[in-house]
Amino acid sequence: MSAWKVAPSGPLLGELSVNGDKSVSHRALLIGALCDGPVEVEGWGDSADTRATLEAVRSLGVQVDDHGHGRLTVHGVGVDGLKPPVGAIDVKNAGTLMRLLSGICAMQPAGVFTLDGDESIRTRPMERVAKPLRAMGADVETTEGRPPITVTGGTALKGMEHVMEVSSAQVKSAILLAGLRADGPTTVIEEVATRDHTERMLRAAGATVQTLRDRVVIQPTDRLHLDRIEVPGDISSAAFLIVAATLIPESRIFLRGIGMGAGRTGLLDVLERMGGRVAVFNRRTTEAGEPVADLEVAHADLTASSIRGAEVSGLIDELPILALAACASRGKTRVREAQELKFKESNRLESVYEALRGIGGHIELEEDGWFIRGVPARLRGGTVNPRGDHRIAMLGAIAGLYSEDGVTITDPEAIDVSFPGFRSLIEAVTAERRR
Secondary structure (H helix, E strand, O other), X not given: OOOEEXXXXXXXXXXXXXXXXXXXXXXXXXHHHOOEEEEEEEOOOOOHHHXXXXXXXXXXXXXXXXXXXXXXXXXXXXXXXXXXXXXXXXXXXXXXXXXXXXXXXXXXXXXXXXXXXXXXXXXXXXXXXXXXXXXXOOEEEEEOOEEEEEEEOOOOOOOOEEEOOOOOHHHHHHHHHHHHHOOOOEEEEOOOOOOOHHHHHHHHOOOOEEEEOOEEEEOOOOOOOOOEEEOOEOHHHHHHHHHHHHHOOOOEEXXXXXXXXXXXOHXXXXXXXXXXXXXXXXXXXXXXXXXXXXEEEXXXXXXXXXXXXXXXXXXXXXXXXXXXXXXXXXXXXXXXXXXXXXXXXXXXXXXXXXXXXXXXXXEEEEOOEEEEEEOOOOEOOEEEOOOOOHHHHHHHHHHHHOXXXXXXXXXXXXXXXXXOOHHHHXXXXXXXXXX
16 A cells, blocks of 8 residues: 655635535435336445445345446335345445445345444444344344344334434434334434435335434335435535635635535534635435535635534534644634544544644544644644544545645545545646646
C-alpha cells in the first residue's frame, strides 16, 4: 500500500460530484431483491461496502445486472423468495448489510443463513439487533454477542412494539424488514429519530408504513413493487467537501442532487450555527421517496459550537470532519455523548483524536467525545494513520488541503469502502489549482 500526500490547496471552485448515497445503495439492492420483478437502479454508489451487498444478494439467488456507471437491474424474487446460500454470506466490513440482512433472513420461510465478515466487522455489537428479532420469534444466534451471526428462517414472527435502546437506523431497519412477514403490525419507538431511508423505500414499494411522532409502524405484506430507484448523492461523502470549501479562503463549490433525508442533514445545521455559508436550493423528491437538493458552499469564518445528546445520532458519520472544522474555528468545542463512535470501522473517538492531534489540532480525548480548542489558522500537517477507516483517511485528506505542509495518509485504500472516486477528485481539484 502506497502512502498518499495531500498538499495544501488554494480555493476550491466549481461543481463537484460525489458518489451515490451508501445507505440508499445498500437498501436499493436489499429491498429491490424483495420486490416482485425487475427494479432499475440509477446512481448506485459503487464501493467496497455496496459491492459486498451486491454479492450477498446474488448469493441469495437474486440476479443483478450491473450495467456500469451506477446502473443496475435487480430482478426481485419477492418478499419470501430468497434461497439459502452455500456457506456463509461474506459482508466484508459492511455493518449496514449485516444488520439489515439479519432482519430479512429472519422472515424467510426456510433456510439457515450465516453472516460473517472481516476482522473489523467481527468486533461490532450484534445483540442490539439479535435481541429484538428474538423477541419477534426469530431464531438468531450470535458469537458472544458479535459476528458471525446465524439466522434460521421458518419461524412464525410476531408483530410487536420495540423501544430502541440505542439510536440506530440499522437496528430499526432490521426490525421493520422482519415485520414485513409478521402476524400483525410492528412498531419501533425512537427517543431520537434516525435516518428513514428504509421507511421511505418500503412505502414507495407499496408497504404500509406510518411515522407517528416518535414511532414507526409497519404492517405485514406479501408483495412489494418498485419500477425505479434513483440513488441521491451521499451527504456523508459530500460533508468532507463542504467542510473543505468552508475552511479554505475564497472557495465556492456546487454539489448537485444530494440526499437530504431525515437524520442526514445534521452537518448543515451545525455548520449554520457555526457561521457556515451553505445554500440549499432546488429541493425535490425521487420516485423512491428520497428528498434531494442542490447545495452551494462558500468559505466562511467559523465560531465554535458544542454538540451533544440527540444531535449526535444525526451526525455519527460526519463527526470526524466536524472535528476538523472545530479545530479551525474560533472558540472551544465540546463533543459529548458520542460513545457510539467507538463501534465503527475503528474506535473513531481515538482515531480522530490521534489524527488531528498528530497534525497540529488542539484536541483532547474524553470518555464520550472530545474537547477542542479552535485556532482559525491552517494546521501544521504531518501524517495520518487511518487504522483502515475510510472516514479517517478522508479526514486526513481534507486536513491536508487545509494545512501548511500537507498531510500524508498511510493507508489511502481504506477510502474505497465508501467513496472510491474521492482520491481522484481531490487530486483533480488540487491539480487544477496548480495550473
